[in-house]
Amino acid sequence: MALINPGFKAPANRDGHLPPGQSVVHTWPVLTYGPTPMIDAGEWTLTIDGEVNTPVTLSWDEFDKLPKSSLDTDIHCVTRWSKLGMGWDGASLDELIKRAGGLSQDANFLIASSYGDYTTNLPVADIIDGKALVATHADDEPLAAEHGGPARLFVPHLYFWKSAKWITRLTFTDADEPGFWEVNGYHNYGDPWREQRYRND
Amino acid sequence: MTSSPNDWRVATVSQIHVETTGLRTFTFTFDEPVRHLAGQHYEIRLTSDDGYQAGRLYSAASIADGIGRTLQLTIAIMPYGEISPYLFRYVKAGTKLELRVPFGGHFVWTPDIADPVLLIGGGTGIVPLRAMRLAHLAARTGVPMQMLYSVRSAYDMAYKSEFLPDGLHSPADVAITFTGAAPKGWTGFARRIDMGMLAELLARLGGNPLVYVCGPTPMVESVGTILVAMGIESARIKTERFGPSRG
Numbered sequence: 477m478a479l480i481n482p483g484f485k486a487p488a489n490r491d492g493h494l495p496p497g498q499s500v501v502h503t504w505p506v507l508t509y510g511p512t513p514m515i516d517a518g519e520w521t522l523t524i525d526g527e528v529n530t531p532v533t534l535s536w537d538e539f540d541k542l543p544k545s546s547l548d549t550d551i552h553c554v555t556r557w558s559k560l561g562m563g564w565d566g567a568s569l570d571e572l573i574k575r576a577g578g579l580s581q582d583a584n585f586l587i588a589s590s591y592g593d594y595t596t597n598l599p600v601a602d603i604i605d606g607k608a609l610v611a612t613h614a615d616d617e618p619l620a621a622e623h624g625g626p627a628r629l630f631v632p633h634l635y636f637w638k639s640a641k642w643i644t645r646l647t648f649t650d651a652d653e654p655g656f657w658e659v660n661g662y663h664n665y666g667d668p669w670r671e672q673r674y675r676n677d
Numbered sequence: 678m679t680s681s682p683n684d685w686r687v688a689t690v691s692q693i694h695v696e697t698t699g700l701r702t703f704t705f706t707f708d709e710p711v712r713h714l715a716g717q718h719y720e721i722r723l724t725s726d727d728g729y730q731a732g733r734l735y736s737a738a739s740i741a742d743g744i745g746r747t748l749q750l751t752i753a754i755m756p757y758g759e760i761s762p763y764l765f766r767y768v769k770a771g772t773k774l775e776l777r778v779p780f781g782g783h784f785v786w787t788p789d790i791a792d793p794v795l796l797i798g799g800g801t802g803i804v805p806l807r808a809m810r811l812a813h814l815a816a817r818t819g820v821p822m823q824m825l826y827s828v829r830s831a832y833d834m835a836y837k838s839e840f841l842p843d844g845l846h847s848p849a850d851v852a853i854t855f856t857g858a859a860p861k862g863w864t865g866f867a868r869r870i871d872m873g874m875l876a877e878l879l880a881r882l883g884g885n886p887l888v889y890v891c892g893p894t895p896m897v898e899s900v901g902t903i904l905v906a907m908g909i910e911s912a913r914i915k916t917e918r919f920g921p922s923r924g
Contacts, residue, residue: 479774485725
C-alpha cells in the first residue's frame with residue numbers, strides 16, 4: 477500500500493509533464509519486432525564509420541574503458557507509454573565520435589545498425605552535445621537482452637524506437653537513409669512533443 | 678545498489694531550509710538507520726488519492742553511515758514539474774513522504790579512494806559534491822580534496838553557511854567562482870571555469886587526481902573537454918549531467 481499524499485493530483489493538463497497522448501507506466505514494456513538476439517559481451521563490437529576521420533571498431537573491453545556519462549531522464553515510446561525518471565549510463569556519442577577522430581564536414585545523419593539488421597536514422601544535431609549515449613545500464617542494472625543489452629543507442633528526446641537496441645554500428649552519412657520503422661510507416665524524425673508518430677503526423 | 682518495489686520507505690520531513698528562492702534542503706527522518714554512498718540518489722514517490730503516481734530522483738546532500746536516521750535532499754523547483762512544485766507547496770515539517778534508496782554506483786566517492794580529488798559543481802550540481810565533501814571530512818583520510826563551485830552570485834548559492842560563512846571568505850578546500858555578480862570585496866575567481874582556474878586547483882592537489890564534475894550539460898561538456906586537454910585521463914573524470922527530465 478502506497479502512502480497517499482494529500483493534495484497531490486494527476487495533472488489535469490499534462491502538456492507540461494508528458495508529451496501529448498502518453499501515459500505513465502511503472503513497469504518497463506518490451507517492444508521488439510522480432511526475437512531478442514542474445515549477444516555475448518565477448519563477441520560484441522561497435523563500429524563507427526562513414527563520414528568520420530578515422531573509422532574504428534571497438535571491442536567490449538575497449539568500449540568499457542571509455543569515460544562514462546549518465547542521463548537522468550524520461551523515455552517515451554510511440555506505443556503511448558512513458559517511463560519517468562530513469563537513470564541511464566553509457567558512453568556519450570560525443571566520446572565515441574572523438575574515438576573515430578571526429579566527424580567529417582559531410583556528416584549530416586547517423587544511421588544506427590543493430591545486431592539483427594535493425595536500422596534507424598537520426599540527424600547528427602540530435603545525437604551530439606550530450607544528447608545521446610550508447611547505454612549499457614538503466615537504473616543501475618546492466619541492460620537485459622530484451623531491453624537491448626549489452627548496449628543500445630539512447631536518444632531520450634525522440635520516440636524510443638530511435639534508441640536502437642543491440643547497437644553494433646554507427647555510420648555517419650551525408651544523405652538521410654530512413655531505417656526499419658521509418659520505411660514501415662513511422663515518422664522520419666519522431667519528436668514526442670510534436671506527436672510525430674506516423675509518417676504524415 | 679539494486680532496488681525492488683519493496684525498497685519504498687516512509688520518512689518524515691523534520692526540517693526545511695530555504696537555500697535560495699528556488700532551492701530548498703529537506704531533512705528527512707526515518708524509523709531505521711540510513712546508509713548511502715556520497716553521490717547516490719534517492720527517489721521520492723508521490724501518490725494521489727486515486728492511485729496516480731509519479732517519482733523523481735534527487736541526489737543526497739548529506740552523508741549517511743548506517744548509524745544516523747536522517748537524510749538531506751536539496752531540491753530545485755521546476756515550475757512545470759510534477760514533484761518539486763508539490764514538495765515546495767504542500768510539504769511542511771511533519772509531512773510523511775515515500776522514498777526509495779539509494780541509486781547510482783558510478784558517480785560516488787568512498788573513503789577508500791586513495792587519490793586526491795577535485796570536485797567541480799555548476800549551479801545545483803553542487804548537491805552530490807557537498808555530500809562527497811562531508812564524507813571526506815568525516816573520514817579524515819588525509820587525502821586532499823578540493824572543491825570548485827561555479828555559481829552566478831552569492832544570492833544563488835546553496836550551503837552558504839558552509840561555503841561562504843562570513844559572506845566573503847570560503848574554507849581553504851572550497852574555491853568559488855562567481856559567473857555573474859561577485860560579492861563586493863571578493864578576491865577569488867569571478868569568471869566561467871577555464872584552464873587557468875583548473876590548473877591552479879590541480880596544482881594545489883598534486884598527484885594523479887580523480888575529478889568529479891556535476892552540473893548542466895553544457896558546463897559539464899566544457900569542463901570535461903578542458904580537463905582532457907590538460908592531460909587528465911578521461912577514465913579519471915566522472916561526470917553527471919542534468920538531462921531534460923521535468924522534475
